[in-house]
Amino acid sequence: MFSKGVRFYLCRQLGPQDLEDKVHDTFLIVVQAVKRGELREPERLMGFVRTIVRRQVAAHIDQAVHNRRQQVGMESGTTVADVGRDPEQIAIKQEHEQIAKRVLNSISKRDREILTRFYLLEQPQQQICGQMNLTETQFRLLKSRAKARFGELGKRRLTRKGISRFA
Amino acid sequence: MGTLRFGGSPESKWKGAVMQLYQESHANDDSLEKYSMGSLADPDLTKLEEHLLVCTPCRSRLEEVDEYVAAMRAAASQLESEDESRRDLRERLSAFFTFRKLAWGMALAAALLIGAALRLSLSRSPETQPFALALESSRGVEGRHVPAGQSLQLTLDISGLTVSSDYRVEIVNERGQRISDSRVVPHEGKVTTSAPTGFRRGAYFIRLYSPQNELLREYGLQVD
Numbered sequence: 001m002f003s004k005g006v007r008f009y010l011c012r013q014l015g016p017q018d019l020e021d022k023v024h025d026t027f028l029i030v031v032q033a034v035k036r037g038e039l040r041e042p043e044r045l046m047g048f049v050r051t052i053v054r055r056q057v058a059a060h061i062d063q064a065v066h067n068r069r070q071q072v073g074m075e076s077g078t079t080v081a082d083v084g085r086d087p088e089q090i091a092i093k094q095e096h097e098q099i100a101k102r103v104l105n106s107i108s109k110r111d112r113e114i115l116t117r118f119y120l121l122e123q124p125q126q127q128i129c130g131q132m133n134l135t136e137t138q139f140r141l142l143k144s145r146a147k148a149r150f151g152e153l154g155k156r157r158l159t160r161k162g163i164s165r166f167a
Numbered sequence: 168m169g170t171l172r173f174g175g176s177p178e179s180k181w182k183g184a185v186m187q188l189y190q191e192s193h194a195n196d197d198s199l200e201k202y203s204m205g206s207l208a209d210p211d212l213t214k215l216e217e218h219l220l221v222c223t224p225c226r227s228r229l230e231e232v233d234e235y236v237a238a239m240r241a242a243a244s245q246l247e248s249e250d251e252s253r254r255d256l257r258e259r260l261s262a263f264f265t266f267r268k269l270a271w272g273m274a275l276a277a278a279l280l281i282g283a284a285l286r287l288s289l290s291r292s293p294e295t296q297p298f299a300l301a302l303e304s305s306r307g308v309e310g311r312h313v314p315a316g317q318s319l320q321l322t323l324d325i326s327g328l329t330v331s332s333d334y335r336v337e338i339v340n341e342r343g344q345r346i347s348d349s350r351v352v353p354h355e356g357k358v359t360t361s362a363p364t365g366f367r368r369g370a371y372f373i374r375l376y377s378p379q380n381e382l383l384r385e386y387g388l389q390v391d
Contacts (some may be wrong), residue, residue, distance in 0.1 A: 049217075103242070119239040
């Protein structure tokens with residue numbers, strides 16, 4: 001029921017490497033916990049699964065850090081998976097960037113500054129609205145217009161590539 | 168985000184857990200965008216992540232939002248760096264052209280202009296005085312020599328000629344092509360004509376005619 005969701009989450013957090021193994025491990029943990037009666041409130045199943053997945057991610061990262069520390073100085077080195085994008089993904093990414101650039105170039109300087117503050121500098125909405133004398137509605141409207149323009153320029157809203165191929 | 172809903176009776180707990188997959192509402196764009204940018208906090212974060220485990224449409228939308236946010240971030244970054252390099256260039260230019268430097272530059276340019284003007288005027292001053300030349304009647308080009316390109320003032324001796332109210336002076340080059348033709352009035356036994364721009368190198372002949380177009384005299388002139 002939620003294998004796709006687990007796969008999606010794991011892929012998003014850790015990348016596509018050994019994805020099936022990680023999903024399998026997660027399911028084993030969940031099933032064993034349910035069998036042992038550790039899930040006392042069945043209605044909290046989703047929360048339980050989420051917690052397991054998060055712990056899996058944390059454990060994986062911890063293991064990776066540990067391995068890296070242990071393997072420093074080894075002559076053979078370590079095998080590192082290529083998690084880079086394939087040429088198609090790179091082309092799509094570049095195309096999206098060009099479209100976004102056109103969107104940002106087509107709006108006023110002030111609007112561009114607002115979007116830059118939000119997306120690039122990651123300033124909170126409240127801060128931007130306060131400093132730029134904007135209401136929340138104006139802010140949302142600007143964002144949604146930019147997004148709509150992005151969709152128009154790209155002819156289709158946004159491509160469904162990337163993580164979905166693994167989900 | 169809507170609140171998660173589960174089945175009610177204890178007997179149907181598991182059924183309720185499954186039912187939630189279909190009953191909860193989808194995540195809104197704002198939540199997905201915040202999640203994508205890593206700024207969504209609990210309890211919304213928990214709710215959304217639990218929802219994403221079971222909702223395929225919201226996962227698709229999240230991917231779209233991820234792509235959009237990444238594209239906007241990259242584009243904004245590129246434009247910012249372009250703006251920055253433009254600002255740098257402007258600052259460098261403005262630093263180079265400070266008021267003091269600009270004043271010095273202008274003073275230097277003015278001095279150069281004045282120098283050039285002075286030199287021009289000094290070099291031209293001798294040429295502004297026309298080269299005065301008294302011509303005597305002769306044949307051939309063994310006559311008087313004058314420098315090329317210099318303004319000339321030619322004085323023609325008319326002594327011994329029939330006195331007339333005016334004369335015609337024609338200047339031709341060595342191939343007989345007419346260079347100038349003018350009427351002059353005699354004064355104290357002489358007629359004067361001028362060539363403000365002078366002549367090119369070569370031999371020239373200055374011919375004096377009576378009012379009846381009778382050739383009276385011809386003078387030779389060699390321009391070097």
